[in-house]
Amino acid sequence: MRTIKHILVAVDLMEDSSFVAKYAKLFAERLNATITVVYATPPLSQYFGLYLPQDTISKFHEDSEKGAIRELAKFVESNFAGADVVQRLANGHPQDVILGIAKESNADLIIMGTHSRRGVDRIMFGSVASHVVKLADIPVLTVRPEK
Amino acid sequence: MPSIKNILVPVDVMEDNGFFVEYAKMMAEKHEAKVTLLYARPPLDRFYDVYLTDDVVEKLKADSKQRAIDELDKLAENQLQNTDVSIKLRRGQPQDLILEMTETGDYDMVIMGTHCRKGMERVLFGSVANRVVKHSNTPVLTIHPAECKG
Numbered sequence: 001m002r003t004i005k006h007i008l009v010a011v012d013l014m015e016d017s018s019f020v021a022k023y024a025k026l027f028a029e030r031l032n033a034t035i036t037v038v039y040a041t042p043p044l045s046q047y048f049g050l051y052l053p054q055d056t057i058s059k060f061h062e063d064s065e066k067g068a069i070r071e072l073a074k075f076v077e078s079n080f081a082g083a084d085v086v087q088r089l090a091n092g093h094p095q096d097v098i099l100g101i102a103k104e105s106n107a108d109l110i111i112m113g114t115h116s117r118r119g120v121d122r123i124m125f126g127s128v129a130s131h132v133v134k135l136a137d138i139p140v141l142t143v144r145p146e147k
Numbered sequence: 148m149p150s151i152k153n154i155l156v157p158v159d160v161m162e163d164n165g166f167f168v169e170y171a172k173m174m175a176e177k178h179e180a181k182v183t184l185l186y187a188r189p190p191l192d193r194f195y196d197v198y199l200t201d202d203v204v205e206k207l208k209a210d211s212k213q214r215a216i217d218e219l220d221k222l223a224e225n226q227l228q229n230t231d232v233s234i235k236l237r238r239g240q241p242q243d244l245i246l247e248m249t250e251t252g253d254y255d256m257v258i259m260g261t262h263c264r265k266g267m268e269r270v271l272f273g274s275v276a277n278r279v280v281k282h283s284n285t286p287v288l289t290i291h292p293a294e295c296k297g
Contacts, residue, residue, distance in 0.1 A: 030177040143286045
């Protein structure tokens with residue numbers, strides 16, 4: 001019989017991720033599993049083309065990371081109050097971060113949203129779930145945001 | 148809080164289903180949910196080019212239907228013991244049927260396997276799970292067979 005003891009929950013704090021949290025809570029409860037919530041912040045390379053001094057970029061990165069840590073803590077507090085949850089923030093492409101931390105934390109299930117962003121973002125982000133589904137060697141539960 | 152009471156499990160009687168059906172069994176048990184096994188039978192038009200009389204084609208259809216039912220019964224019996232299982236046979240393209248059935252609101256989750264084919268076949272076939280993941284309004288649990296990990 002298969003067992004699932006640890007669940008990786010990938011969230012995107014730039015979008016409403018509470019629907020992902022709801023399913024994560026349900027599954028953790030039913031399976032008696034622990035949770036790691038992962039938020040991937042965008043890679044810095046996207047600023048390389050800008051003419052900014054290095055220290056401005058570093059400062060920017062530091063501020064943005066502090067903000068992300070705060071946002072993640074807030075998200076976990078309001079969505080997972082009282083649950084056994086580890087928080088992880090990592091910088092990089094979401095699919096690499098999600099797959100990497102899944103392996104590292106010995107997760108046996110990934111839960112993530114299929115976000116309905118618009119335009120280029122949609123093309124870029126929609127593919128995160130597709131990539132993870134394609135490349136993960138553990139089961140992946142994809143959840144669509146409520147309308 | 149969402150709840151999972153009805154799980155749709157598309158299977159292909161021509162392929163190995165064991166690796167994801169065992170997850171379906173576990174999920175059904177943990178969520179106290181019912182399982183519906185769905186088999187999408189290939190569209191009939193592949194027989195149209197063959198010079199066969201109508202009664203031969205009819206016989207072929209009936210035989211293949213009965214065999215599919217037998218396979219589904221066997222699957223339910225061998226791998227979904229103590230689970231509330233029902234069986235559905237539909238004719239059509241798997242992704243269309245799966246998406247159609249999730250739109251009825253009768254199911255709270257889809258559990259499906261992927262195939263580890265290579266090259267062009269992989270590009271073509273892997274797309275069933277991919278398309279369902281992309282378009283389904285219902286949560287989808289996707290599972291890869293063990294032999295194509297890594």
